[in-house]
């Protein structure tokens with residue numbers, strides 16, 4: 001099979017949401033000596049396609065989450081070959097919906113998109129206590145703490161995350177990124193967050209910038 | 214309804230299932246199978262369906278879904294299973310109405326049929342949107358001053374004593390209580406002290422929300438506690454605690470659901486089945502006789518005003534009207550902001566659906582998806598009321614044609630290119646002394662009506 005055919009296989013299997021085939025196609029690429037960077041690029045292209053189809057309502061959240069999981073596994077295979085630490089290309093993020101808040105959907109979309117961009121994402125779920133973010137960030141040696149808040153009454157906890165990080169002396173170690181319906185750039189500045197993003201696509205760009213800064 | 218103790222037992226003894234398996238596999242798979250099995254499809258030309266066969270299929274598919282999948286209690290990680298017989302029995306026992314308010318302002322909200330000629334009741338207020346302390350009473354009063362409004366729905370207090378309200382603290386308990394007492398004060402100032410109130414919105418936990426019940430706050434036999442279920446087909450102890458609290462205190466229960474389109478329930482056909490199922494289950498699990506439900510929120514944009522979302526909602530309301538005695542009480546929620554042209558068209562399109570599909574009452578309207586601060590007013594209720602009236606007597610087929618025109622007008626047929634118009638704030642469009650809308654706002658509405666009359670078969674001025 002030509003290199004192009006092998007890569008196309010990876011792309012088709014992932015856009016077809018077939019885990020076994022994606023893994024097999026990825027292995028085939030590696031075994032045939034296709035450059036790892038090319039495989040990762042094609043996996044990412046497939047996820048972009050899935051993201052576009054989600055926005056155009058041809059695919060739905062379960063598809064995106066499942067695809068992100070498959071992509072994660074395939075990426076790990078490629079990284080093994082590259083012999084670099086896991087996620088070294090992009091970075092590590094702990095994410096969750098803030099204390100008191102169970103609005104989860106936006107957070108889950110952001111988490112899926114970050115994964116597709118190659119970030120290693122640890123999803124802490126919803127109603128996440130302020131100290132849990134910090135505990136997880138320390139345990140995982142994360143680069144970014146990402147917090148979602150959908151209500152005026154849970155937004156104040158965003159400041160507590162920033163304050164606790166600063167009190168622990170970790171302002172240079174972990175960047176804090178915030179978002180969710182009522183949160184905006186002004187509020188993010190007010191609570192001392194390092195970054196804000198309006199939606200999932202922007203969240204990826206902002207996270208990339210934070211990690212490379 | 215299922216006895217609260219039985220719900221407890223099922224929650225603790227049911228089959229264990231992980232939330233991710235439920236969300237990503239069990240629910241979406243069964244929904245897709247059922248849509249196929251019952252041949253439930255979406256055609257962009259039919260935003261307001263009129264096929265009685267479709268409603269029958271959706272009803273049966275929804276019951277099958279509940280029996281096969283059940284509800285997940287996320288606190289215990291166990292499935293609350295349903296028996297087909299008990300679901301159908303609970304539906305049969307529904308009263309078909311609920312009473313609110315007291316004295317001169319007491320009111321009975323009744324269910325309606327498909328193409329019913331009676332006017333849906335308006336239950337109004339900013340329906341959960343955030344209001345500042347300065348404007349809380351004036352905005353609520355402006356809604357209560359509209360004669361069409363027969364019950365109030367509260368808003369979220371943004372601050373209390375000029376402090377942020379933090380979830381899980383005593384501040385949120387005080388805020389929930391204050392939100393109700395301020396709303397009551399607003400109804401008094403409007404000369405309607407007995408209006409029923411549905412709340413609370415300022416608290417996030419069950420203890421804070423239930424704290425809205427008390428002397429001069431939510432009253433037994435008069436007001437209602439909003440009990441929101443979790444998406445999709447899920448509850449937790451917090452939800453069940455609220456329902457139990459209201460049941461035992463003889464406080465009205467407003468079962469509440471906010472489905473998502475493009476999320477775990479998938480596209481328009483499967484969201485239609487899933488949302489109908491959660492509405493049906495809400496009677497058995499929570500016990501209220503009515504369903505407060507939002508149009509499905511679009512997972513990618515958060516808006517509710519697109520053709521597919523309206524289809525999924527219209528189908529749900531019509532199925533409930535045809536096959537149950539539920540009082541459907543949907544939220545009218547434009548994405549565009551108050552006092553903009555699109556805001557009016559978005560309200561009118563939703564009103565058409567509510568009027569023809571058989572909603573018993575309609576909540577709102579808010580604006581900006583309920584997310585902006587102080588961008589709501591009594592004019593929203595007036596626009597909703599007059600729009601509902603203009604659609605009365607129209608068949609589902611005629612309504613479909615008009616609604617499609619209105620959707621095109623505001624761009625709701627094009628998900629990728631729709632733009633949300635930013636709102637005017639209350640103080641910009643209302644006289645703060647008289648609490649009457651500005652001439653500019655009234656003219657905007659009059660012109661929009663004239664426009665809709667010229668371009669559709671709607672008649673606002675009979």
Ligand code: B12
Pocket residue numbers: 100101102103104105106107109110146147148149150151152153177178179180181182196197198199200201203340341342343369413414415416417418422439440441442443444470471472507510511512513514515582583584
């Ligand atoms: C669906 C919904 C629910 C569902 C949530 C289900 C779930 N599992 O998520 C249910 C029914 C459970 C619910 C419950 C309640 N809700 Co609610 N809910 C909504 C609704 C309608 C949509 C939210 C949503 O999912 N949007 C779609 C997603 C995709 O958008 P998003 O979350 O904004 O995410 C995007 C961006 O913001 C960004 N983003 C999100 N997170 C992050 C994080 C980072 C780091 C970054 C960079 C970006 C980012 O990217 C995402 C993708 O583009 C909103 C109204 C609205 N339109 O926002 C009300 C709303 C948020 N709810 C509200 C309220 C009041 C409540 C309740 C208190 C109601 C009650 N009385 O019980 C409870 C609260 C319970 C609790 N403790 O949290 C109010 C909040 C008002 C306020 N205080 O500010 C709102 C605004 C509606 C209203 N006007 O009433 N709700």
